[in-house]
Amino acid sequence: MKRLTLIAMATATALTVAGCANDPNRNTKLGAGIGAVVGGVLGHQVDGDKGRYIGAAVGAIAGGAAGNYMDRQRRELEKQLAEEAKRNELQIIKLSDGSIKIGIASDVSFDTGSATLKPEALTTFNKIATVLQDYESTVIHVVGHTDTTGSAQTNQSLSERRAASVGSVLTGQGVLAARIRQEGRGERELLVPTADNVKEARNRRVDIVLKPIIEGNENAAYTPPPNLGGV
Incomplete structure (x- = not known):
């Protein structure tokens, strides 16, 4: 499961990078895209012992x-x-x-x-x-x-x-x-x-x-x- 998750993250990140290659706002979109990918993947992993979602800290408030x-x-x-x-x-x-x-x-x-x-x-x-x-x-x-x-x-x-x-x-x-x-x-x-x-x-x-x-x-x-x- 962990290996599949890492593959999914890597694939999605690669697609994000490719899509931003010729974009003048590349840096901004790249950061946002990677953040969304990581948040989306991690947000669906559950800590079985505590029943809490790992990665829910994405978007946390100071x-x-x-x-x-x-x-x-x-x-x-x-x-x-x-x-x-x-x-x-x-x-x-x-x-x-x-x-x-x-x-x-x-x-x-x-x-x-x-x-x-x-x-x-x-x-x-x-x-x-x-x-x-x-x-x-x-x-x-x-x-x-x-x-x-x-x-x-x-x-x-x-x-x-x-x-x-x-x-x-x-x-x-x-x-x-x-x-x-x-x-x-x-x-x-x-x-x-x-x-x-x-x-x-x-x-x-x-x-x-x-x-x-x-x-x-x-x-x-x-x-x-x-x-x-x-x-």
């Missing part, structure tokens, strides 16, 4: 610029999702570590017990996907949650399937699958503490957490978000 980058992304999300926020269908929050959380109510996205997105919810997720494509130096964590109605096992499965549905919509709109991590946390992280078998709409949600890929600390972006309950 540490000092990360705050501004995430603030601009948050403002763009707020602009594009203003109508949904007015209807209390979602909430956009800056977390203490500089990440962005988009908390989306499950009731407006899914029918009861279903992991199939409602047609009207697709517009919202399409808007989110459009912004995410403009801010590629982030890892996207999609986390499903439920309330305490039903068994813990059923709720865990439902939260996982809902997270997978959202992830599928994002990739379908052109967001790179390599950027997306999805998981379900069932009823373990309630926004509003309740007893068992209590219907609480605010606990039924899907959170999208955006973490910046920071140069020199790239793996941190792939670390799952901490407890999202009560945030």
Whole structure:
């Protein structure tokens, strides 16, 4: 596999060099082309032990610029999702570590017990996907949650399937699958503490957490978000 990867890199690099031979902007294009080749190849290799993408550091943000980058992304999300926020269908929050959380109510996205997105919810997720494509130096964590109605096992499965549905919509709109991590946390992280078998709409949600890929600390972006309950 390693040998094939190196061959692919060498071949693609050679083609890039050949294509730029008579171009007055040769140096600029050559550098960009090689960078794209390396990033494209490495970005699809996975560290089996940690489940992290090697080479994701291509396009990483310098540490000092990360705050501004995430603030601009948050403002763009707020602009594009203003109508949904007015209807209390979602909430956009800056977390203490500089990440962005988009908390989306499950009731407006899914029918009861279903992991199939409602047609009207697709517009919202399409808007989110459009912004995410403009801010590629982030890892996207999609986390499903439920309330305490039903068994813990059923709720865990439902939260996982809902997270997978959202992830599928994002990739379908052109967001790179390599950027997306999805998981379900069932009823373990309630926004509003309740007893068992209590219907609480605010606990039924899907959170999208955006973490910046920071140069020199790239793996941190792939670390799952901490407890999202009560945030």
